[in-house]
Amino acid sequence: MYLLTHGNDLRMSLISLDPSRISMSDMYKLMIGGIVPRPIGFVSTVNRAGQGNLAPFSYFNAVSSDPPCVSVSITRKTDGSKKDTLINIEETGQLVVNIVSESMVEPMNQCSAEYPYGVDEMAKVGLTPVPSLKVKPARVGESLIQFECETYQIVEVGEAKLGASSLVIARVVQVHVNERVYSKGRILIDELKPLARLGGLSYGKVSGVFDLPRPGVS
Numbered sequence: 410m411y412l413l414t415h416g417n418d419l420r421m422s423l424i425s426l427d428p429s430r431i432s433m434s435d436m437y438k439l440m441i442g443g444i445v446p447r448p449i450g451f452v453s454t455v456n457r458a459g460q461g462n463l464a465p466f467s468y469f470n471a472v473s474s475d476p477p478c479v480s481v482s483i484t485r486k487t488d489g490s491k492k493d494t495l496i497n498i499e500e501t502g503q504l505v506v507n508i509v510s511e512s513m514v515e516p517m518n519q520c521s522a523e524y525p526y527g528v529d530e531m532a533k534v535g536l537t538p539v540p541s542l543k544v545k546p547a548r549v550g551e552s553l554i555q556f557e558c559e560t561y562q563i564v565e566v567g568e569a570k571l572g573a574s575s576l577v578i579a580r581v582v583q584v585h586v587n588e589r590v591y592s593k594g595r596i597l598i599d600e601l602k603p604l605a606r607l608g609g610l611s612y613g614k615v616s617g618v619f620d621l622p623r624p625g626v627s
Contacts, residue, residue, distance in 0.1 A: 426439070433571065433572045436572075437572070438608065438609075441467075441606075441607075441608045441609075442607070442608030442609070443608075445605070445606075445607045445608065445613070446605030446606065446607060446613045446615075447467040447468070447469070447470075447605060447606045447607075448467070448469055448470060448508075448603065448605065448606075449465050449466070449467050449469065449508075449509040449517070449603075449604055449605070449606050450465070450466045450467075450469030450479070450481050450506045450507075450508075451463065451464075451465050451466075451506070451507040451508070451509050451513075451517055451520070451549060451552065452464055452465070452466055452481060452494050452504050452505070452506055452507070453504065453505045453507060453531065453546045453547055453548065453549060454493075454494050454497035454498055454501070454503070454504050454505075454546050455497060455501060455503075455545050455546045455547075456493075456496065456497045456500055456501070456526075456527070457500050457501065458527075459545070460527045460528075460529060461529040461530075461531055461532070461538070461546065461547060462493045462494055462497055462528075462529065462530060463520050463529070463530040463531045463534075463536070463549070464492070464493070464494050464520055464521065464530065465509065465517050465518075465520060465521055466481050466482070466483060466494075467606035468481065468482035468483075468484070468574070469481050469482070469506070472578055476561070476580050476581075477580065477581040478561055478578055478579060478580050478581065479506055479556060479558065479578075479579055479581060480576060480577065480578050480579070481504075481506065481576075481577045481579065482566070482574045482575070482576045482577070483495045483498075483574055483575050483577060484571075484572070484573070484574040485569065485570060485571055485572070485573050485574065486523075486571070487571050488571075489569050489570040489571055489573075491575070493526050495575050495577070496526075497546075498560060498563075498577055499563070501545060501546075502559055502560040503544040503545055503546055503557075503558065503559055503560070504544070504546055504558050504560075504577075504579055505541055505544060505546045505547070505548050505549075505555055505556065505557050505558065506555070506556040506558060506579070507548060507549040507552035507554075507555050507556075508552055508553060508554040508555070508556075508601070508603060509552070509603065509604045510551075510552070510553055510601060510602045510603060510604060511602045511603075511604055511614060512551070512602070513536075513549075513551055513552065513604070514604055514612065516534040516535060516536050516551075517604070519533075519534045520533075520534055531547065531549065536549050536550065536551055537549070537550030537551060538550065539555075541557045541583070542557065542583050543557050543559075543582045543583045544557045544558065544559065544582065544583075548585065553586070553587040553589065553590045553600075553601055554584070554585070554586050554587070554590065554596070554601070555584070555585040556581045556583075556584055556585075557581070557582050557583035557584070557585075558579035558580060558581050558582060559579065559580050559582055560577065560578075560579055560580075561578045561579055561580040562578045563575055563576065563577050563578070564576040564578070598615060598618055599618075602614070602615070603615055
């Protein structure tokens with residue numbers, strides 16, 4: 410039995426909030442500030458005309474390993490319209506999720522600007538496009554891990570307005586890993602140096618990593 414002790418009873422200091430009674434903006438701040446750190450999916454897509462798009466998303470994570478799937482939640486623009494990334498995914502059913510390392514922070518951040526539809530952010534910020542093997546969108550050459558993906562399912566969450574999102578579940582069809590961060594089937598976190606998204610304008614670096622063996626039943 411494990412007993413966690415605190416100087417004060419934390420239950421007495423909790424602020425309890427009903428999402429239906431606070432603003433969407435405040436709820437957003439609570440979620441991005443409380444659900445941390447979040448990995449960043451740097452998503453490259455193309456439209457039907459072959460024009461590229463590149464944008465970072467922090468509502469991103471792994472879903473399953475068989476089939477191998479990742480998820481990217483794409484929120485609506487302030488006017489309720491769809492973001493370019495979602496439009497492209499709906500048109501082509503393809504995307505590449507590029508993992509962001511510390512060295513990529515400046516161009517990644519610049520790609521979050523709202524460029525007009527059809528502008529290729531990868532070219533705009535000076536990142537290197539690398540042809541994919543199984544999908545049309547280019548990979549980001551500076552990314553140390555790249556997942557070529559095809560759409561598995563899109564789940565609409567909420568109505569078509571600010572705060573709602575489209576949850577894209579994407580099946581990984583090809584993986585590219587820089588040999589510098591890969592050894593004996595495992596990713597070397599100290600070499601990858603992944604960047605994490607926090608609340609507000611804040612980002613985080615992965616440090617103080619420790620191993621903890623999974624226990625048996627006691």
